[in-house]
Amino acid sequence: MQIRENVSLQGLNTFGLAASARYFCSLHKLGGLRTVMQWTQEHPELPVLFLGGGSNLLFVEDFPGLVVHVRLRDREVLGQDNDYVYVRAAAGENWHEFVRWTIEQGFAGLENLSLIPGTVGAAPVQNIGAYGVELKDCLHELQAVDWRTGELREFSQEECRFGYRDSYFKSVEPGRWLIVAVVFRLPRKPQWKTDYAGVREQLAGKELDACTISDAIIRMRQEKLPDPAQIGNAGSFFKNPVIAQAQWDALKAQFPAIPGWPQAGGVKTSAGWLIDQCGWKGRREGDAGTYAKHALVLVNHGNATGQQIWAFAQGIILSVQDKFGIRLEAEPGIIFHPCSGFTGQ
Ligand SMILES: Cc1cc2nc3c(=O)[nH]c(=O)nc-3n(C[C@H](O)[C@H](O)[C@H](O)COP(=O)(O)OP(=O)(O)OC[C@H]3O[C@@H](n4cnc5c(N)ncnc54)[C@H](O)[C@@H]3O)c2cc1C
Incomplete structure (x- = not known):
C-alpha cells in the first residue's frame, strides 16, 4: 500500500477541476486497510476523504489530508x-x-x-x-x-x-x-x-x-445530460426542495406554472424550474455555467476553478431565495479547506 504526496485529482473528479490531494492512496484490497488506518492514526490531524468516481464532489480547494481511492472490485x-x-x-x-x-x-x-x-x-x-x-x-x-x-x-x-x-x-x-x-x-x-x-x-x-x-x-x-468526458459536471447540482404546504399554496397562487409533487412534510418542487425562472439556464460566467439543456446541472466549460463554480452556485442560491423565498441545497459534497473531510453543506 503506497501513500503518495501531492497527487492531482483532475482526472478523478467529473467536474475536471484541477484540485490535488496532499496525500493519496488506492485501496484495491481489504487487506490494505490496516496499513492505511495505521498511517491515519499516526497523522490524526489530517482529514480523510473516501473517493469513488468523483462524480458527486466539488473541490473548492485542494484536499489537505488523505484521499482514499476505493478500488475494491468483485x-x-x-x-x-x-x-x-x-x-x-x-x-x-x-x-x-x-x-x-x-x-x-x-x-x-x-x-x-x-x-x-x-x-x-x-x-x-x-x-x-x-x-x-x-x-x-x-x-x-x-x-x-x-x-x-x-x-x-x-x-x-x-x-x-x-x-x-x-x-x-x-x-x-x-x-x-x-x-x-x-x-x-x-x-x-x-x-x-x-x-x-x-x-x-x-x-x-x-x-x-x-x-x-x-x-x-x-x-x-x-x-x-452532459457527458462528463466532454464537459465537466456533477449531474444535478441542487436537490429539489421540499417546502411547507402553506408556502406552496402562496407560491402556486403567485406562480401558477410552478411544478409540485405532494410529499411527507409538504410539497416537493423542481429546483431546475426555479433556476430557469431566475434566468440562469444556459448562463455562463467565465468557464462556470449551467448546462443549456438543463438548468440544474452546473458545468465547467474548460478551466473553471472550484471557487468559480461555487461562486456561480451561490449566485443561483441567492436569486432563487430572492424570487421564491426557497433556499436551495447543494447535492454534491463540497470540499473546502481547511476542513475535516466531507462537508455536505
Ligand atoms: C452526469 C451525471 C449524472 C448524474 N446523475 C445522477 C442521478 O441521476 N441520480 C443521482 O442520485 N446521482 C446522480 N449523479 C451523482 C453521482 O453520480 C452519484 O452521487 C454517485 O453515486 C457518486 O458516486 P461516486 O463514486 O462518483 O462518488 P464520489 O463523488 O467519489 O463520492 C461521493 C460521496 O460519497 C463518499 N464515498 C465514496 N465512496 C465511498 C465509500 N466506499 N464509502 C463511504 N463513502 C464513500 C465520498 O466521500 C463523497 O462524500 C450524477 C452525476 C453526474 C456527473
Missing part, C-alpha cells in the same frame, strides 16, 4: 429465495457496469438507475435515484468499516436511514464509515416503473424487460 450472485435474488458487489465496482451485469444475468430492479456515474460504494451515500427508483428500493444490506476502530459492520436497509438523496453515511456520520460492499435484493417478479415523465413515451409499443428499459433510460440520459 461481484457475485449470493443466492435466492421465493421472492428475490441476492447479489453482492464490492464498493469500487463501476455502478453502471454493475447494473448492466445484473441485467445480463437476467435480473431486474436496477434498470431505471442505468448510466448514473460513480461506484457501487458511493451509491448508498446519497441514495442515488432516477426515473422513479431509488437505491433503497433494492438495497438489502451493506458492509462498512468504522474508520475509527477498524470494525467491519453490517447495516440493514433500515439502519442506513435513507431519505431523498440522503443516508446515515451522508448526514449522520459523514466520513466515519467506509462502505466496502453492498448486497442487493432484486425481485424475481419485477414490477416495471415506467410512469415517469418521458419514459412511457420512449417505451410505447415495446415489450418490456429490464434491458429494453435500461436502453431507453440510457438514451434519455444521453439526450438530456
Whole structure:
C-alpha cells in the first residue's frame, strides 16, 4: 500500500477541476486497510476523504489530508429465495457496469438507475435515484468499516436511514464509515416503473424487460445530460426542495406554472424550474455555467476553478431565495479547506 504526496485529482473528479490531494492512496484490497488506518492514526490531524468516481464532489480547494481511492472490485450472485435474488458487489465496482451485469444475468430492479456515474460504494451515500427508483428500493444490506476502530459492520436497509438523496453515511456520520460492499435484493417478479415523465413515451409499443428499459433510460440520459468526458459536471447540482404546504399554496397562487409533487412534510418542487425562472439556464460566467439543456446541472466549460463554480452556485442560491423565498441545497459534497473531510453543506 503506497501513500503518495501531492497527487492531482483532475482526472478523478467529473467536474475536471484541477484540485490535488496532499496525500493519496488506492485501496484495491481489504487487506490494505490496516496499513492505511495505521498511517491515519499516526497523522490524526489530517482529514480523510473516501473517493469513488468523483462524480458527486466539488473541490473548492485542494484536499489537505488523505484521499482514499476505493478500488475494491468483485461481484457475485449470493443466492435466492421465493421472492428475490441476492447479489453482492464490492464498493469500487463501476455502478453502471454493475447494473448492466445484473441485467445480463437476467435480473431486474436496477434498470431505471442505468448510466448514473460513480461506484457501487458511493451509491448508498446519497441514495442515488432516477426515473422513479431509488437505491433503497433494492438495497438489502451493506458492509462498512468504522474508520475509527477498524470494525467491519453490517447495516440493514433500515439502519442506513435513507431519505431523498440522503443516508446515515451522508448526514449522520459523514466520513466515519467506509462502505466496502453492498448486497442487493432484486425481485424475481419485477414490477416495471415506467410512469415517469418521458419514459412511457420512449417505451410505447415495446415489450418490456429490464434491458429494453435500461436502453431507453440510457438514451434519455444521453439526450438530456452532459457527458462528463466532454464537459465537466456533477449531474444535478441542487436537490429539489421540499417546502411547507402553506408556502406552496402562496407560491402556486403567485406562480401558477410552478411544478409540485405532494410529499411527507409538504410539497416537493423542481429546483431546475426555479433556476430557469431566475434566468440562469444556459448562463455562463467565465468557464462556470449551467448546462443549456438543463438548468440544474452546473458545468465547467474548460478551466473553471472550484471557487468559480461555487461562486456561480451561490449566485443561483441567492436569486432563487430572492424570487421564491426557497433556499436551495447543494447535492454534491463540497470540499473546502481547511476542513475535516466531507462537508455536505
Ligand atoms: C452526469 C451525471 C449524472 C448524474 N446523475 C445522477 C442521478 O441521476 N441520480 C443521482 O442520485 N446521482 C446522480 N449523479 C451523482 C453521482 O453520480 C452519484 O452521487 C454517485 O453515486 C457518486 O458516486 P461516486 O463514486 O462518483 O462518488 P464520489 O463523488 O467519489 O463520492 C461521493 C460521496 O460519497 C463518499 N464515498 C465514496 N465512496 C465511498 C465509500 N466506499 N464509502 C463511504 N463513502 C464513500 C465520498 O466521500 C463523497 O462524500 C450524477 C452525476 C453526474 C456527473
